[in-house]
Amino acid sequence: MDTVLTERLEAQRAAQSALRAVMGELVDGVTEAEASAALRARLIKEGAQGFFHEPVVWFGERTALKGMRGHAEAMPGGRRLAPGEPVLMDVAPLMNGLPVDVTYTGSLGECAALEEGRAVLRELRELIPAWVNEGRTRRELTRAVASTAEAAGFKSRQKSYLFGALGHRLYGAGVWPFGRRSTLGLGLGSSIQLFGGALLNRMSFGLAPWPFWNDSPRSETPPGRGLWSVEPHIARDGVGAKWEELFLVSEDGARWLEPGEALL
Numbered sequence: 001m002d003t004v005l006t007e008r009l010e011a012q013r014a015a016q017s018a019l020r021a022v023m024g025e026l027v028d029g030v031t032e033a034e035a036s037a038a039l040r041a042r043l044i045k046e047g048a049q050g051f052f053h054e055p056v057v058w059f060g061e062r063t064a065l066k067g068m069r070g071h072a073e074a075m076p077g078g079r080r081l082a083p084g085e086p087v088l089m090d091v092a093p094l095m096n097g098l099p100v101d102v103t104y105t106g107s108l109g110e111c112a113a114l115e116e117g118r119a120v121l122r123e124l125r126e127l128i129p130a131w132v133n134e135g136r137t138r139r140e141l142t143r144a145v146a147s148t149a150e151a152a153g154f155k156s157r158q159k160s161y162l163f164g165a166l167g168h169r170l171y172g173a174g175v176w177p178f179g180r181r182s183t184l185g186l187g188l189g190s191s192i193q194l195f196g197g198a199l200l201n202r203m204s205f206g207l208a209p210w211p212f213w214n215d216s217p218r219s220e221t222p223p224g225r226g227l228w229s230v231e232p233h234i235a236r237d238g239v240g241a242k243w244e245e246l247f248l249v250s251e252d253g254a255r256w257l258e259p260g261e262a263l264l
Contacts, residue, residue: 005248005257007096007098008098008100008227008246008257009246009258010095010096011095011096011098012095012100012102012245012246012257012258013258014047014095014096015043015046015048015093015095015100015102016102016104016263017046018042018043018045018046019039019089019091019102019104019263020104020263022035022038022042022089023087023089023104026081026087026108027081027108028081028082028083029080029081029082030080030081031076031077031078031080031081032057032058032059032062032076032077032078032081033076033077033078035057035076035081035087035089036054036056036076039055039089040054040055043091043095046093047095047096048094048095049093049094049095049096050094051091051092051093051094052092052093052094052101053090053092054075055076055089055090055091056074056075056076056089056090056091057076057087057088057089057090058079058088059079059080059081059085059086059087060079060081060082060085060086060238061239062079062088062240063087063088063105063235063239063240063241064157064236064238064239064240065157065160065233065235068160082108083109084107084108084109084110085111086105086106086107086111086113086239086240086241087105087106087107088103088104088242089103089104089105089106090102090103090242090244091103092229099170099171100170100246101168101229101231101244101246102243102245102246103242103243103244104263105117105118105240105242105243111239113236113237113239114241116153116236117154117234117235117236117239117240117241118241118243118264119152120149120152120154120234120241121232121234121241121242121264122262122264123148123152124145124148124149124232125243125245125256125264127144127148128141128230128232128247129253129254129255129256131144132222132223132249132254133253133254135222136222137219137220137221137222138166138167138210138212138219138220138221138222138223139214139215139216139217139219139220141213141223142158142164142166142213142214142215143215145158145166145232149232149234153236154234154235154236154241155234155235155236156232156233156234157233157234157240157242158215158232158233163212163214163216164212164214164215164216165212165213165214165231166212166213166214166230166231166232167212167213167223167228167229167230167231167247168228169209169211169212169226169227169228169229170229170246213228213230223247223249223254224249225249225250225251226248226249227257228246228247228248228249229244229245229246229247230244230245231243231244243262243263243264245257245262245263246258
């Protein structure tokens with residue numbers, strides 16, 4: 001692995017370390033906002049210099065995106081954690097000059113539905129690189145993830161995401177002039193790169209490549225070379241399960257950047 005990819009992997013592992021640490025500290029009655037603040041502080045302690053988006057924390061049925069109408073209701077708030085409930089944490093910090101985007105879903109105590117969902121996610125982690133190496137388009141990949149989830153009794157929640165994205169391009173450090181500050185939960189510099197690319201593509205296919213995996217005609221090509229952040233999110237009976245990890249497409253094929261076990 002070359003130096004740049006090694007640094008990327010180390011940055012991702014630092015973010016995952018923060019997720020594990022905060023997950024282990026959650027207690028009955030803590031609010032989403034309190035957990036998000038603890039996660040933000042831990043990421044800064046781990047070396048975060050900025051954020052593509054502020055740390056997202058959801059408890060209970062909110063892990064399945066139930067009852068969320070718009071950006072404001074999706075932000076961590078006063079929802080309190082109870083025993084046996086699932087917890088979803090999604091972070092996108094700039095670590096050592098490199099943006100990463102990772103998600104972990106756990107629970108406070110046992111949650112059988114979550115464990116079944118995590119088993120489906122582990123299956124998808126094995127299948128996605130194989131599908132990409134077969135030459136499937138991003139649209140086909142999005143549909144294959146949804147059908148795999150449905151076969152196991154779950155539903156894909158990707159259509160609830162901005163642009164219905166299963167994954168998105170992960171750019172380099174690029175324009176990060178605003179440090180740890182963010183607007184509406186998003187880092188301005190990184191937003192310019194991702195959403196600016198999407199706007200240019202919508203103006204004309206030739207101006208910029210489509211930066212998402214989704215179910216639209218704009219995703220009728222395989223993932224291009226480079227780093228992507230891929231984030232399958234499935235749900236059943238008010239319990240959501242999701243994980244997100246860096247995915248590399250190169251001349252040698254497609255693979256997860258992490259060669260070891262996933263944060264699942």
